[in-house]
Amino acid sequence: MKNSQHLKAYVQMHPDNKMAWYLLGKEYYKNGQQGKANYCFNQAGEVYEAFERSKVPAEMLREYEDGLLKVEHERHQARLRKRRLLVAMAVTLLVLLPSTAPEGTETGTQATLASLLSGADETAAEAAADASEADEPASPEETEPELAFTALAVDSAASGGAFAQLLQGGARSAIAILGMERSGKWLLWKDKLPLAATVVKNGKGRAVYQSYDKTACACEPPESGALQQQAGQWQRQQEQLAVLWSAIRAYKNSKGNLPQSLAVLTGAFPGNWLGGTTPLMKEKFASVRSAAAAGMAQQPAAEAGGKDSSAGGEAGAGTAQAAGSGGRELPYFTGPLTIIVDKQNHRLAVTSGSVILRNYEVGLGGSRTPEGSFTITDKVVNPNGRDNGEFGSRGMQLSDSNYAIHGTDEPESIGKDESLGCIRMSRKDVEELFAMVPMGTKVQISKGGLPDELLVPADRYPSETPANQTNPNKVYHWLN
Secondary structure (H helix, E strand, O other), X not given: OHHHHHHHHHHHHOOOXXXXXXXXXXXXXXXXXXXXXXXXXXXXXXXXXXXXXXXXXXXXXXXXXXXXXXXXXXXXXXXXXXXXXXXXXXXXXXXXXXXXXXXXXXXXXXXXXXXXXXXXXXXXXXXXXXXXXXXOOOOHHHHOOOEEEEEEEHHHXXXXXXXXXXXXXXXXXXXXXXXXXXXXXXXXXXXXXXXXXXXXXXXXXXXXEEEOOHHHHOOOOOOOHHHHXXXXXXXXXXHHHHHHHHHHHHHHHHHOOOOOOXXXXXXXXOOOOOOOOOHXXXXXXXXXXXXXXXXXXXXXXXXXXXEOOOOOOEOOOOOOEOHHHOOOEOOOOOOOOEEEEEOOOOEEEEEEOOEEEEEEEOEEOHHHOOOEEEEEEEEEEOXXXXXOOOOOOEEEEEOOOOOEEEOOOOHHHOOOEOOOOOEEOOHHHHHHHHHHOOXXXXXXXXXXXXXXXXXXXXXXXXXXOOOOOOOOOXXXXXXX
């Protein structure tokens, strides 16, 4: 059988060598694989006819076969040496370069090493004889790579982290990597992230890397329009799933158990954990809840609460399919959404670990705005009983205090220290924030830490006016 493997590899490299086809057919015939033998004999054509009908000494055939096997064996050894060199290079990259692969995803040196070494002794390519047993060509479902998306720091997309992310895809055979820019310790989840690279398993135990950065690859990348469009859809979906995942976690932290249905998270005030739902949330609730039940017992991939060895802070992102979930589909952001307020730069960010999803400009109160950790305990629509009052159309109370994140009827105060301590936002921003962050979201207020660059997409997160989330029984007296 070992001779068959080497001869198979040889005929693929030299498909016009009819003698090689004939010898491979003889090997198959000797091993009782008549179908494959016949195919090879057909490829051998006149060589088969000549040698089967003539009295060619067996020693001559054996000598020729030994020569072919020697050539292929030497080529095989060269491939092994090259593969081992690539392993060493990958290990070096993983050790020396940061990778945005999140905590808990088994994407370190050992995983990449195992990936590159797997099948190292089986790199001989399958000859056409293997595919010839079926009369029909492979169906598109069998040949088309199953594509997943992920996002990494632009400077990590070309490192071992890219290949590690492919391992995370489980059954996935192809992964498209979007590039996130760095800003200090943060990664920026910008609108329409650019396609950085693809990694595709080619069915021969290898992964093929294609960069889409002309300067990095010194090449002309393939057309990426269709992939870029899919990537934009994937980003929008992952934001919705991040909100759902975060709401499920917040509910469990408060109640001690997971919500049984989506309706539990969308009740009337004060049970409005979510500001609203989307068709995708309805479709994915059962699978996300199932993944949460499994993942929370054993820290899921990309746990945002832990350290990220690659992004320079905490990780909050993973691939679309995570190994730690027992095959269940996980969202890209599997850490809780968190709000960070930077009093120095007048910024409010929605984050998941080291990734900033939104970065808004806000109005503050200078020293009157408290610093510390808070939790959103109330989410209310029209806190003044109307959408154009001093607190605007949305309000989110910070713990048991007189401070809140809310809209304002003084939009010119955004970016300034003119409030009595609360955090003011423009109408569009506060309505999007209300829709994105569930009740129970943690809020951290301090000086410095957030980038100046605003992150506000052209296509906002779905934030239709939610029903039954007003509170007519209470007059709010926040320190506006």
